[in-house]
Amino acid sequence: MRLAPAAVLLILAAAAPAFAQTTRGAGGPVRAQDRFYIGVDFGVQSGGDSFSDSFTFPENAETARITAPYETKSGPLFGMFFDVRVWQYLSAGISVTGHASEGDAQVTGTIPHPFFFDRPRSFSADVSDLSRGESGVHLQLRALLPVSRSMQVSVFGGPSFFQVDQDLVTGVRWTEAYPYDSVTITSMMTETRSESGTGFNVGADVGYFMSRHFGVGGRVQYASGTVDLPSASGTGSIETKVGGLQAGGGLRMRF
Amino acid sequence: MKRLIASVAAAALLVVPLERGSAQGPSTLQIRATSLDDLRRWDSYVSARERAGELKIVRVDRDPSIAGRAIERLQQYHQGVPVWGAQVVRDASSGVAESIFGEISAPLTIATDPVLSLNDARTHLLDSAGATLLRQPQLVVLPMAGGEARLAYSGVVSSDGVFRVFIDAKGGAELLRYSEIQTQSAVGTGVGLNGDTKKLSMAQQAGQYVADDRLRPPSLTTYDMRADLGRLFSLLNGFVPFAPSDVASDADNVWTDVSAVDAHAHIGWTYDYYFKRHGRHGLDDHDRPIVTLINGVTPEGAVTLPISSQYSINAFWCDACGPGGVGTMYFGNGIPANYYLVSSGQNVVQLAGALDVAAHELTHGVTSSSSNLIYLNESGALNESFSDIMGTAVEFYFQTPGAGRAQADYLLGEDVFRAFRPGSVNGIRSLENPLAYNQPDHYSIRFTGREDNGGVHINSGIPNHVFYLAIEGGSNRTSGLTVQGVGAANREQIEKVFYRAFVFLLPANATFSTARAATIQAARDLYGATSAPAAAITQAWTAVGVN
Numbered sequence: 042m043r044l045a046p047a048a049v050l051l052i053l054a055a056a057a058p059a060f061a062q063t064t065r066g067a068g069g070p071v072r073a074q075d076r077f078y079i080g081v082d083f084g085v086q087s088g089g090d091s092f093s094d095s096f097t098f099p100e101n102a103e104t105a106r107i108t109a110p111y112e113t114k115s116g117p118l119f120g121m122f123f124d125v126r127v128w129q130y131l132s133a134g135i136s137v138t139g140h141a142s143e144g145d146a147q148v149t150g151t152i153p154h155p156f157f158f159d160r161p162r163s164f165s166a167d168v169s170d171l172s173r174g175e176s177g178v179h180l181q182l183r184a185l186l187p188v189s190r191s192m193q194v195s196v197f198g199g200p201s202f203f204q205v206d207q208d209l210v211t212g213v214r215w216t217e218a219y220p221y222d223s224v225t226i227t228s229m230m231t232e233t234r235s236e237s238g239t240g241f242n243v244g245a246d247v248g249y250f251m252s253r254h255f256g257v258g259g260r261v262q263y264a265s266g267t268v269d270l271p272s273a274s275g276t277g278s279i280e281t282k283v284g285g286l287q288a289g290g291g292l293r294m295r296f
Numbered sequence: 297m298k299r300l301i302a303s304v305a306a307a308a309l310l311v312v313p314l315e316r317g318s319a320q321g322p323s324t325l326q327i328r329a330t331s332l333d334d335l336r337r338w339d340s341y342v343s344a345r346e347r348a349g350e351l352k353i354v355r356v357d358r359d360p361s362i363a364g365r366a367i368e369r370l371q372q373y374h375q376g377v378p379v380w381g382a383q384v385v386r387d388a389s390s391g392v393a394e395s396i397f398g399e400i401s402a403p404l405t406i407a408t409d410p411v412l413s414l415n416d417a418r419t420h421l422l423d424s425a426g427a428t429l430l431r432q433p434q435l436v437v438l439p440m441a442g443g444e445a446r447l448a449y450s451g452v453v454s455s456d457g458v459f460r461v462f463i464d465a466k467g468g469a470e471l472l473r474y475s476e477i478q479t480q481s482a483v484g485t486g487v488g489l490n491g492d493t494k495k496l497s498m499a500q501q502a503g504q505y506v507a508d509d510r511l512r513p514p515s516l517t518t519y520d521m522r523a524d525l526g527r528l529f530s531l532l533n534g535f536v537p538f539a540p541s542d543v544a545s546d547a548d549n550v551w552t553d554v555s556a557v558d559a560h561a562h563i564g565w566t567y568d569y570y571f572k573r574h575g576r577h578g579l580d581d582h583d584r585p586i587v588t589l590i591n592g593v594t595p596e597g598a599v600t601l602p603i604s605s606q607y608s609i610n611a612f613w614c615d616a617c618g619p620g621g622v623g624t625m626y627f628g629n630g631i632p633a634n635y636y637l638v639s640s641g642q643n644v645v646q647l648a649g650a651l652d653v654a655a656h657e658l659t660h661g662v663t664s665s666s667s668n669l670i671y672l673n674e675s676g677a678l679n680e681s682f683s684d685i686m687g688t689a690v691e692f693y694f695q696t697p698g699a700g701r702a703q704a705d706y707l708l709g710e711d712v713f714r715a716f717r718p719g720s721v722n723g724i725r726s727l728e729n730p731l732a733y734n735q736p737d738h739y740s741i742r743f744t745g746r747e748d749n750g751g752v753h754i755n756s757g758i759p760n761h762v763f764y765l766a767i768e769g770g771s772n773r774t775s776g777l778t779v780q781g782v783g784a785a786n787r788e789q790i791e792k793v794f795y796r797a798f799v800f801l802l803p804a805n806a807t808f809s810t811a812r813a814a815t816i817q818a819a820r821d822l823y824g825a826t827s828a829p830a831a832a833i834t835q836a837w838t839a840v841g842v843n
Contacts, residue, residue, distance in 0.1 A: 101483040102495055155483050155511055156495055156564065219513055220568055230470075 075295040078124040078132065078183075078195075080246070080258055084289020086140040086175070088114040090282040094209055096274035103153035103161070109146050109210040109273070111281075113173060116142030118287050120260075122181070122246075130185040134197075136242075138177040138264070138287060145169045148210055152217075152224050164215070166226035171208040172233070175283050177264055178202045179242040191250050198243040203266045203283040206235045211273040232273070240266020240284060248293040259290035324439070327384055327398035339393040342384050346370065351384060351400070365389045372400045375408040379437040380450065380462075401437075406445050410435055410465035417449035420468035421461055429453055438462050438471060446471055481510035486551030486561070489649025490702040490711060494561040496551060507544035507560045512567055514583035518560040520544035520553070521592045528592040528607070532626070537619045544590065555590040555646045559627050562654035563588055569655065569690045570662070573788065574795050579623070579658070580665035586658070587624045590648060595632045609637065611647040613660035623664070625657045630712065640724075641717030650711040651694065651702070652687035659686040666799040667806070674807045676752035681759035682798040684708050688727055688763070689791045697784070706764055727764040730757030731773060737761045738774035739808060739841035758840050759811060765836035766790045766829070777839035782832050789829040793818045812837040 091112040097104045117140070124134030146168050151161035183197040212230035217223070244262030251257075264284035272279050327342070329335035345351040351370040359365035365387055372382035384398030412420065417433040433449040440446055447465040462472040482500040487493050497516075499508040509516035519542045521528040530536045544556040551557045563586060570576040577583045593601060598608030606612070611627045618624040627648035636643050647653050660683050663669055669679035691704040698704065701711050710723035721732070730737040735757025742758060743751030765772065767790045769781025782789050796818035802811060815837070819830035837843070 102485045154495075155481075155497060156568065158493065158495060219511065220572060221511070 076126050077294075077296050078126070078134070078185075078248075079122065079294045080248070080260070080291060081121045082119070082258075082260060082289035082291035084118045084120070084260075084287060085115055086118040086138075086142075086287045087285040088112070088116070088142060088144075089285070092279055092281045094270075094273050094279045096211070096272065098212075101153040101155045103158065105150065105152045106161075107148060107150035107210070107213060107273075109148045109168075111146055111171065111207070111209075112144055113281070113285075114142040114144045115285075116140055118289055120262075120287070120289060122179075124181070124183055126185075130187070132183045132185065132195075134181050134183060136179045136181060136262075138175075138179070138262075140175040140177075140287070142173050143169075144171045144173060146171060146210065148213065148226075148229060150213065152215065155221050162217075162222065162224045164213075164224050164226050166213070166229070168210055168229040168231070171210075171231065172206070173208065174206040176204045176206075177242075177284060179262075179264060181242065183246075191256075193248050193250075194245065195248075196243075196245045198241070201240040201242045201264050201266055201284065202237065203240060203264075203268055204235065204237045205268045205270065205281060205283055206233050207270055207281065208232070209234050209270070209273045234270045234273075236268050236270050236278075238266050238268035238283065240264060242284070244287075248295075250293065250295065254294055254296050256293040256295075257290065258293040260288070262287045325398070325400050325402055327396055327400070329393075329396045335393055335396060338396050339386070342370065342386065342396065342398070345372075345400075349373065349376075350403075359387060362389075365394065370398075374401075374404040374406065374437045374445075377408045377435055377437050377447070379404070379445070380439065380448075382439065401439055401445060404437060404445055406437060406447060408435075408437070408447060410447055410449070412449065412463075412465050412468055414449075416468065417451070417463060417465070420463050421449070421451040421453055435465060436462070440471070448472075482549055483511075484546065484549035484551055486546075486557030487554070488558045488561065488702075489554050489646050492702055494557060496549075496557065496560055497564060498546075498549060498560075500549075505546045505549040506540075507556055509560070509564055512564060514567070514578045515585040516560075516564060516567065516588075517585070518544045518556055518563070518588045518590060520556060520590055523591060523594050523597060525592055525597075525601070525607070528589065528626075531589065531619065532614065532617045532624065534617070534619050534621060553591070555627060555629060555648050558646065558650075559588050559590050559625075559648035559654065562648060562651045563625070563658060565651065565694055566655040566658045566690050569686075569693050573689070573693065573791060576662070576799075579661040584661075584665065585622055586661075587618055587622050588648075589624055589626045591629060592626065593629060595629050595645075598629070598631045599635060609644045609647075611653050611657050613657045613664070615661065615664040623661055625654075625661070627654070627657075636716035636720075640713070641715065641720030642713045642722075643716040645712050645714065647709075647712050650709050652684075652691045653709050653712060654687075655690035656683040656687035656708070659683040662686075662799065667802040668804045669798075669802065669806060670804050671749055671752060673750035673752075674755065675805050676749050677755035678759060678798070678802065678806055678808070678811050680752045680756035681763075682794065684725060684727065684756060684760050685763045685791075685794050685798075689787070692787060706768075725753075725757065725760065727760040728768070729773070730761050733757070735760075736774075737772060737840060741774060755808075758808060758842065761840055762815075762833070762836040762842075763790060763794060765839055766793075766832040769832070772839040775839055775841060777835070779835040779839050780828075780832060781836075782828050786828070789819075789823060790832070792822055793829055793833060796822065808842045812842045 093110045095108045097106050120138040122136030124132040126132040149165045151163050154160040179201045181197040181199040183195045186194040208231045210229050211232045214228045215224040215226050242264040246260040248258035249256050266283045268283050269278035327338050329338050353368050354371040355369040357367045359367050368386045370384040372379040382400040386393050387395045433451040436450050438446050438448040448462040450462050452460050459473045463470050482498050484496040484498045486496050497509040497511040498505045499510045507518035592607045608628045613625050615623045629646050630644035669675045695704040706728040707723035708725040713724050715722050725733045736742050743754040765779040767781050767787045769779050771778045797814040801814040815833050819833045823829045
């Protein structure tokens, strides 16, 4: 995650000399002519954040305690943006991204003994295929750096709004047999918890146009925010970071 | 990928962040007619819904209490699909409502076309819930806890129990499950004689909790005689069968009857000890039902009723007692707090409150089903001794060693036979010092009279002391001979030796000498001829003068 701002700067550094060369070669500045800039990208989003959720429930006249740690994984990313030039090389726009990943969790907990107080049965069980989906809406102010008539580089940034749909473990099922000194977890109950939050985004986009209106391009964006998901406990919330380093490429259109 | 597409779709639709959209489901209408106006209003409302086909009468019963009335049960439907559990009950006289109660959903908007077919639902129910489908899936509208309603299939499956399971009629995800077993185990709590809160394995039945252990393998039931001596005698003699009302019961599963709490818990623990320590399945190793009777007489009744002390300051096992000769244990309730026994100077409280006493009695049942030591003379003393030994072993298994209440020691019944008169002591026997309780600790001073079946409760002090010496070591006070015990950390070895010998190796008419040979053999079988347990057992019998 900490590499993201550096990556953006690298792209900017690479773009600046190219802009200078193109300006010299063409004998004059490239003018911003197009009003709209649209793109559709496929790529990946980084993962790496971890968070944990705990909940309890009454069982055998005591309290069962369950803890589930989660880790966000990298996964496919889909994004599209729409910009409108507002003045010179400045434009305002909106982009949306969607990211999905699946993760695992090693759930641990204790289930009270049916016959005795203070003799909880401990367990550890793995649960897989926990889905996480992130939707982002990013408002962006963009500065266009026209390298040439066929290539344009832009940098952008602005506020982001996220929605997260995260599968959380909300219960466990187990089997036990006399004398009940251990439990065997047979399955986990999961529910998708959804919540929204805010953050920011910065990034850079490179477009190469084979024709007047159509081309291809790539973008690197760092979007970050936090979302307080409703805990499986039914009370309180758990904080999860959303976004991350997002990179992708796809189609570009200007007109 | 499905989640990705969903995320993209959600993102594409968002232009400003939306708060998490909680689908506002149907609110529940609680129909409660507490006045005539309420009754008319709700009856009118229900009738309107009935005419609209949203409520249908599914059952009509004759009111059993008031002649001329009919009790109508109406089920809520949404587009022909029943709404799970949503019903109205109307008690009507000649068609005029007299009372009306219900819980139904406000008008629903959910679509009722399932994505899954009935066959798909069967497959999902079997995949997610168990191996056997006991009741075919039914399409229902399921009101969820969060307020929304879901179109679901409901079925009853058998897998580690019988459960009603609801799956989403669109995707097949499980939405809800609960046990269909109407009588089921319920872990309750209760405070025992010593003020310790215990867990109790009870059953929930007909709106109350009964002392019927559904978690342990055997039938383990505690019956409350409720101070009805006649009932107690009839049951002990097998004149009448047990009635459901004989089972100890409690309204909220937080038990306050000390005898019920301790008898039920301690007998369960003793079963656990035998299973965990010795791999034994109860009385006969085949989970013979364990029947316990309590509360035959109150403490006050013990001094006012012309009855034998057998039912007040005693606990006993009777192998042939009970309906059908099932075998029963009984625990007395002691005497009033300001009374004491003239013979010992002790006050006596609920005998089930002593773990060693409970284990002692259950062990009599074990002996009856195994070596069946004749309850006379030396074999009878061995019978008593084995119960004392196992009673002590169970104490040490579940309680921390110490001299206080509910602590493990080598005294018998110290928690319930309490010193009252100055100079009196707690308990009725000591494995560590039999002489202190007027028991012989050496064969040379054994009781040879005819009382007490030839001294079964007297001469038990001798093998009792063998057990103590083999564990703790030390000297016999009469012979002065010293024993190298295996140590408290290895008490399990000596317990297993005595269990093997007394349950499997002894004949019914065993003598102390036979018991010596059998326990030494058991030690050799289990740990080797030159093992510490074998040496300790041998030394201990020699120290008490049994060769």
